Amino acid sequence: MAQLARIPFSTAEYRDRLHETQRRMEDRDLDVLLVTDPANMFYLSGYDAYSFYVPQILIITPEQDQPLWVGREQDYTCATETTWLDPDNIVVYTDEYVDSDKHPMSFVADILAEQGLATRDIGVEMDAYYFSAHAYHELSRALPEATLHDVTKFVNHVRMIKSDAEVDCHRQAARISERAMQKGIDAIDVGVRQSDAAATVYEALLEGTETTGGDYPAIVPLMPSGEGTGSPHLTWTNETYKEGEPVILELAGVVNRYHSPLTRTIFLGEPPERVRTASQIIVDGLDAAIDAVEPGVTCETVEQAWRDEISGTIVEKESRIGYSTGIGYPPSWVEKTASIRPGDTTELQPNMVFHMIPGVWFDEYGIEISESLVVMEDGAEVLADVPRELIVK
Amino acid sequence: MAQLARIPFSTAEYRDRLHETQRRMEDRDLDVLLVTDPANMFYLSGYDAYSFYVPQILIITPEQDQPLWVGREQDYTCATETTWLDPDNIVVYTDEYVDSDKHPMSFVADILAEQGLATRDIGVEMDAYYFSAHAYHELSRALPEATLHDVTKFVNHVRMIKSDAEVDCHRQAARISERAMQKGIDAIDVGVRQSDAAATVYEALLEGTETTGGDYPAIVPLMPSGEGTGSPHLTWTNETYKEGEPVILELAGVVNRYHSPLTRTIFLGEPPERVRTASQIIVDGLDAAIDAVEPGVTCETVEQAWRDEISGTIVEKESRIGYSTGIGYPPSWVEKTASIRPGDTTELQPNMVFHMIPGVWFDEYGIEISESLVVMEDGAEVLADVPRELIVK
Numbered sequence: 001m002a003q004l005a006r007i008p009f010s011t012a013e014y015r016d017r018l019h020e021t022q023r024r025m026e027d028r029d030l031d032v033l034l035v036t037d038p039a040n041m042f043y044l045s046g047y048d049a050y051s052f053y054v055p056q057i058l059i060i061t062p063e064q065d066q067p068l069w070v071g072r073e074q075d076y077t078c079a080t081e082t083t084w085l086d087p088d089n090i091v092v093y094t095d096e097y098v099d100s101d102k103h104p105m106s107f108v109a110d111i112l113a114e115q116g117l118a119t120r121d122i123g124v125e126m127d128a129y130y131f132s133a134h135a136y137h138e139l140s141r142a143l144p145e146a147t148l149h150d151v152t153k154f155v156n157h158v159r160m161i162k163s164d165a166e167v168d169c170h171r172q173a174a175r176i177s178e179r180a181m182q183k184g185i186d187a188i189d190v191g192v193r194q195s196d197a198a199a200t201v202y203e204a205l206l207e208g209t210e211t212t213g214g215d216y217p218a219i220v221p222l223m224p225s226g227e228g229t230g231s232p233h234l235t236w237t238n239e240t241y242k243e244g245e246p247v248i249l250e251l252a253g254v255v256n257r258y259h260s261p262l263t264r265t266i267f268l269g270e271p272p273e274r275v276r277t278a279s280q281i282i283v284d285g286l287d288a289a290i291d292a293v294e295p296g297v298t299c300e301t302v303e304q305a306w307r308d309e310i311s312g313t314i315v316e317k318e319s320r321i322g323y324s325t326g327i328g329y330p331p332s333w334v335e336k337t338a339s340i341r342p343g344d345t346t347e348l349q350p351n352m353v354f355h356m357i358p359g360v361w362f363d364e365y366g367i368e369i370s371e372s373l374v375v376m377e378d379g380a381e382v383l384a385d386v387p388r389e390l391i392v393k
Numbered sequence: 394m395a396q397l398a399r400i401p402f403s404t405a406e407y408r409d410r411l412h413e414t415q416r417r418m419e420d421r422d423l424d425v426l427l428v429t430d431p432a433n434m435f436y437l438s439g440y441d442a443y444s445f446y447v448p449q450i451l452i453i454t455p456e457q458d459q460p461l462w463v464g465r466e467q468d469y470t471c472a473t474e475t476t477w478l479d480p481d482n483i484v485v486y487t488d489e490y491v492d493s494d495k496h497p498m499s500f501v502a503d504i505l506a507e508q509g510l511a512t513r514d515i516g517v518e519m520d521a522y523y524f525s526a527h528a529y530h531e532l533s534r535a536l537p538e539a540t541l542h543d544v545t546k547f548v549n550h551v552r553m554i555k556s557d558a559e560v561d562c563h564r565q566a567a568r569i570s571e572r573a574m575q576k577g578i579d580a581i582d583v584g585v586r587q588s589d590a591a592a593t594v595y596e597a598l599l600e601g602t603e604t605t606g607g608d609y610p611a612i613v614p615l616m617p618s619g620e621g622t623g624s625p626h627l628t629w630t631n632e633t634y635k636e637g638e639p640v641i642l643e644l645a646g647v648v649n650r651y652h653s654p655l656t657r658t659i660f661l662g663e664p665p666e667r668v669r670t671a672s673q674i675i676v677d678g679l680d681a682a683i684d685a686v687e688p689g690v691t692c693e694t695v696e697q698a699w700r701d702e703i704s705g706t707i708v709e710k711e712s713r714i715g716y717s718t719g720i721g722y723p724p725s726w727v728e729k730t731a732s733i734r735p736g737d738t739t740e741l742q743p744n745m746v747f748h749m750i751p752g753v754w755f756d757e758y759g760i761e762i763s764e765s766l767v768v769m770e771d772g773a774e775v776l777a778d779v780p781r782e783l784i785v786k
């Protein structure tokens with residue numbers, strides 16, 4: 001189950017996911033749901049290929065037994081190999097629709113019209129990464145009598161409480177995160193070229209463990225160093241690491257597209273007192289937030305536990321300290337449902353998964369120490385087992 | 394120059410790129426260009442960070458000395474570290490605009506209004522990957538008196554003829570492609586877990602060469618095997634490779650975001666006669682297409698050379714056999730300007746770069762053998778030096 005497989009979950013589980021989505025569609029009076037986010041497509045159909053650079057769509061209606069997958073002709077066998085769908089439910093457009101005046105959304109509109117759905121209430125993911133402004137215009141032009149509703153994050157919310165099988169993927173992914181982090185800590189050293197350290201980390205992420213090979217992460221390893229640690233989204237360069245600088249390593253082991261992100265900060269040489277102090281405050285705050293996790297508690301209460309702990313210290317932080325995570329495709333593993341921040345009143349429930357990442361950036365450098373966790377009946381299960389501290393080399 | 398550097402090109406080169414873009418804006422009567430495609434942002438400003446999962450925009454006007462970069466507060470130092478822009482031309486929105494009712498496009502609209510541009514002709518990349526339908530609606534709502542024009546691929550076309558410094562990046566990237574291909578060919582074998590072979594390939598892509606570390610590719614290595622070779626966009630699984638099956642390996646070495654893609658098909662064991670025959674036809678057709686490349690020749694003429702060569706054989710192909718490539722960010726390294734296919738009358742010019750990939754898929758398997766090339770005054774310069782043949786192990 002936790003191995004990378006072409007169809008990682010049981011048909012019963014896919015049916016449950018579909019039924020829950022259909023139930024929520026009825027609550028919203030939606031006749032059709034058009035799913036374009038690759039993570040949501042994977043969740044509902046199993047479709048898994050690096051083909052999301054062309055338009056791909058799942059059509060969902062409340063009565064269906066299975067979603068209808070629509071994609072490019074060239075990807076037909078990707079769909080038959082990776083989804084639980086019958087071949088009848090896999091429909092392809094020809095290359096006439098690729099980079100041309102004919103848009104795949106007009107093909108989708110034709111399918112909806114044939115099914116008598118062209119005048120109905122149709123949900124579209126207006127803010128999904130691969131649903132462009134152009135695609136929306138082509139769709140609305142081809143369906144002038146339909147009412148289009150924005151359902152960005154609609155399926156993301158269905159995904160938020162994981163099944164036990166999904167949590168098992170996160171646990172296996174955390175084994176990979178642990179191993180890649182250790183290999184990264186070993187590789188990052190004074191005089192080592194940053195790109196060589198990145199190569200070691202990537203190799204470990206894909207090698208995985210003896211029982212589970214690794215899948216590619218939605219975000220490449222982020223590894224800013226020195227003054228760059230103030231820039232959390234830098235990758236790496238050709239430069240070598242220098243004595244006396246901090247290096248941040250943020251990575252995620254991935255099994256069947258489920259991510260277990262993990263971050264540590266490594267200091268090369270003797271860290272200044274301020275760096276040691278700030279790191280300890282971050283660890284204490286993170287401990288406090290993790291201790292506050294239990295079913296029924298809200299996201300903002302967890303953030304408050306962090307805030308109370310760091311109050312009055314040199315550490316200040318305005319942005320969120322965590323977010324729900326799970327399935328991810330480039331460019332992100334963020335689920336975009338709940339955030340651990342003031343004002344987010346989402347109640348924690350068993351089998352939710354969060355990445356707690358209280359990154360703190362000062363003028364000259366930044367420090368990030370993070371953990372992924374599962375909400376369990378009796379509190380947080382921290383997924384990876386790596387010393388929660390500033391790593392000094 | 395060819396090393397991964399925070400700012401890889403001279404300021405003079407960035408100014409040339411900006412001026413050419415501005416010249417074309419005047420031809421199109423555009424008062425403002427909003428650039429959101431990460432590859433186009435990199436081309437014009439140098440901005441390079443894995444932060445394109447939040448809205449980021451370059452604002453270009455015809456009179457400017459420099460583009461104006463707009464992004465998230467957290468990424469301010471990424472912009473100061475990786476762009477050639479003065480700090481005055483880097484403007485950030487706060488986290489109030491992240492995953493909230495306030496959209497960064499309303500922030501952009503405010504900037505345009507302050508500069509007296511709210512009623513002008515504004516170009517937007519309607520079909521760029523990271524310009525969502527929602528972003529477009531927020532922008533048009535905030536600028537009710539502006540005229541918005543679709544300029545998808547506008548900057549892509551400026552990028553199409555590379556400078557000598559850019560071609561040098563492609564050459565360095567090809568050294569990495571060669572090395573990673575050889576490591577991949579060595580690693581892929583009967584009984585080897587697919588994910589372990591992927592780990593070896595990725596490690597080699599990032600290790601690069603002694604002089605140039607590697608950057609991450611926009612597309613992960615595609616490595617379908619067995620019947621999966623009919624599905625070109627599959628990645629890898631936990632399964633082991635089996636005797637008697639083909640394995641496709643498509644990868645790209647990357648230097649400073651410039652890609653030099655390369656593909657070979659590896660057969661594990663003695664290939665059936667039909668596989669040998671088809672492979673030879675593909676190589677002959679690819680040779681013919683490469684021989685046809687020279688300045689002044691059109692894309693469709695190059696495709697015709699391939700078509701003439703394979704005519705009357707067991708190989709048939711309807712889709713394009715190549716495309717312009719260059720800078721890439723996930724999910725694609727395709728430049729989306731010219732394609733080597735019937736009907737594309739783009740004339741080849743020196744310093745254009747193409748990936749020639751005549752993939753052919755039969756019912757039971759597929760074969761892909763590809764080369765990247767630069768158009769030179771005297772014909773094609775094939776970038777990588779790897780035997781152009783079916784690899785039999």
